[in-house]
Amino acid sequence: xxxxxxxxxxxxxxxxxxxxxxxxxxxxxxxxxSSDVSLWLTRADKTTLLQKQTAVMNFTxxxxxxxxxxxxxxxxxxxxxxxxxxLTGGSAYLINRLAATDRAALVKELFxxxxxxxxxxxxxxxxxxxxxxxxxxxxxxxxxxxxDTTLQYFSLDPxxxxxxxxxxxILTVNPNIKILACPWTAPLWMKTANxxxxxxxxxxxxxxxxxxxxxxxxxMQAQGIPIEAVTPQNEPLNPYNNPSMQMLATExxxxxxxxxxxxFAAANLTTKxxxxxxxxxxxxxxxxxxxxxxxxxxxxxxxxxxxxGDISALSQVHNAFPDxxxxxxxxxxxxxxxxxxxxxxxxKNLIIGATRNWSKNVIEWNLASDPNYQPHTVGGCTxxxxxxxxxxxxxxxxxxxAIAHAAKFVRPGSVRVLTNITYNLQNVAFETPDGKKVLIVxxxxxxxxxFNIAFNGKQVSATLDAGAVGTFVW
Numbered sequence: 001x002x003x004x005x006x007x008x009x010x011x012x013x014x015x016x017x018x019x020x021x022x023x024x025x026x027x028x029x030x031x032x033x034s035s036d037v038s039l040w041l042t043r044a045d046k047t048t049l050l051q052k053q054t055a056v057m058n059f060t061x062x063x064x065x066x067x068x069x070x071x072x073x074x075x076x077x078x079x080x081x082x083x084x085x086x087l088t089g090g091s092a093y094l095i096n097r098l099a100a101t102d103r104a105a106l107v108k109e110l111f112x113x114x115x116x117x118x119x120x121x122x123x124x125x126x127x128x129x130x131x132x133x134x135x136x137x138x139x140x141x142x143x144x145x146x147x148d149t150t151l152q153y154f155s156l157d158p159x160x161x162x163x164x165x166x167x168x169x170i171l172t173v174n175p176n177i178k179i180l181a182c183p184w185t186a187p188l189w190m191k192t193a194n195x196x197x198x199x200x201x202x203x204x205x206x207x208x209x210x211x212x213x214x215x216x217x218x219x220m221q222a223q224g225i226p227i228e229a230v231t232p233q234n235e236p237l238n239p240y241n242n243p244s245m246q247m248l249a250t251e252x253x254x255x256x257x258x259x260x261x262x263x264f265a266a267a268n269l270t271t272k273x274x275x276x277x278x279x280x281x282x283x284x285x286x287x288x289x290x291x292x293x294x295x296x297x298x299x300x301x302x303x304x305x306x307x308x309g310d311i312s313a314l315s316q317v318h319n320a321f322p323d324x325x326x327x328x329x330x331x332x333x334x335x336x337x338x339x340x341x342x343x344x345x346x347x348k349n350l351i352i353g354a355t356r357n358w359s360k361n362v363i364e365w366n367l368a369s370d371p372n373y374q375p376h377t378v379g380g381c382t383x384x385x386x387x388x389x390x391x392x393x394x395x396x397x398x399x400x401x402a403i404a405h406a407a408k409f410v411r412p413g414s415v416r417v418l419t420n421i422t423y424n425l426q427n428v429a430f431e432t433p434d435g436k437k438v439l440i441v442x443x444x445x446x447x448x449x450x451f452n453i454a455f456n457g458k459q460v461s462a463t464l465d466a467g468a469v470g471t472f473v474w
Contacts, residue, residue, distance in 0.1 A: 038052060057472075059459060061457070061459075068422065068454050069439065069451060071439055076418075080360060080415070081178055082177075082412050083406045084364075084403060086363060087163070090132040090366075096161075107173055108173055113174065120174075120177070124365075131377050131380030139158070140154045151208065154215050179227050179229075180228060180363065181227050184243040190208065196244075198245070201245065211263060213260060218267070231274045233245060235305070238278070242380055249286075261295070274302065276304065279308045280308065280314070281310075283316050290321045290324055303327040304354075314326040314328070318358040326357070327361050331346070331349075332381065332384050335385030337398045342399070343402060351402055355416055367386055369386035369390070370391060387399050409438045414433065416429070424444040425442070449466075
């Protein structure tokens with residue numbers, strides 16, 4: 001079960017209805033009871049999905065023997081950049097084909113920060129095609145056998161139909177959204193094999209490829225789209241996807257330290273460069289890049305996926321380079337989803353696990369798919385379930401709720417604070433820029449649990465069903 005709690009003490013809004021011309025009877029106004037803590041809940045059986053609860057929860061000095069989660073805001077950790085999804089080319093394609101009013105309502109729901117929105121605050125886009133695009137492309141596709149070292153044929157035209165217009169619409173709803181851009185492959189003429197699958201970047205094109213990133217960032221900025229960060233290569237040790245490209249750790253260190261970083265500096269770009277962007281089973285790769293003196297100068301930190309390894313790898317890299325950041329940038333949801341088990345895994349490992357291991361964000365893969373897990377390239381992922389399924393209706397899937405339980409309340413600039421994990425009550429807490437406290441709790445037990453939330457010498461009791469998630473705000 002998932003619960004959300006907010007710090008608001010105001011009553012709920014009206015549920016609609018028109019005016020009436022009759023004189024209402026004289027009645028006694030109902031007694032309203034304020035609550036210190038607000039709760040938003042998702043149950044594992046889907047009977048409650050991201051719903052604000054009416055239970056009154058007030059802090060007292062009364063003690064009991066229940067397990068207690070203590071929230072200590074005097075011990076702080078990393079600041080939070082945001083939570084969200086990959087806006088793949090396929091996601092943009094599907095959303096852009098909604099009727100204009102439906103698309104506007106969906107964008108407001110996904111990215112809005114008012115009471116009706118879930119407040120997505122960080123998105124990931126592919127720099128060129130990903131495997132969840134309709135087809136493979138880069139921004140400098142030329143006939144086989146030709147080269148373009150001056151990038152005269154560079155063009156963002158492939159994005160001007162779906163991705164760029166949708167990003168522009170998103171920015172009208174949330175002008176502060178952060179965007180991470182990641183390439184799946186360099187233009188084929190730069191690679192050791194003139195193929196979208198596999199191969200490596202030829203060293204003779206390192207400087208040209210660095211300028212390719214510069215032109216991309218400048219081109220997106222010209223469209224009013226700021227790029228917060230890039231990674232040099234998505235999954236650099238996975239040369240089997242379509243598209244894909246291999247980039248070894250020493251190659252990435254060389255590319256970042258001697259080409260990409262200096263190119264950004266020369267162009268006065270403030271876009272961050274983030275290393276790795278692959279699984280938690282390999283810390284030697286990001287440690288190699290960050291351990292290179294030249295690359296370290298230009299690298300903001302390292303990004304991770306969790307298709308293998310353990311989420312604690314983020315802390316290993318953080319501890320080795322505490323002046324650098326760690327990020328969580330991709331995790332798929334395989335369709336069809338089993339809601340209760342998938343909700344548990346994503347909350348435990350990502351929303352709670354990644355942030356407890358110093359991650360500044362959590363980005364899931366991907367935002368939208370159709371009922372047949374399309375679009376994707378030939379050879380791309382065939383069972384990647386979007387956070388929403390766009391068909392005759394919009395269906396909200398498991399990771400929609402997982403991300404929403406954090407994104408809606410843990411706004412950018414929030415800071416993680418100390419909590420303890422007790423009795424399999426997995427949890428993480430934050431203090432928001434406006435001083436609210438947000439505690440996200442997963443009951444990772446097979447039965448309901450009643451527990452205390454302790455803060456500043458007082459406590460309040462709460463109960464979560466087995467597998468439920470609750471977000472508490474005060």
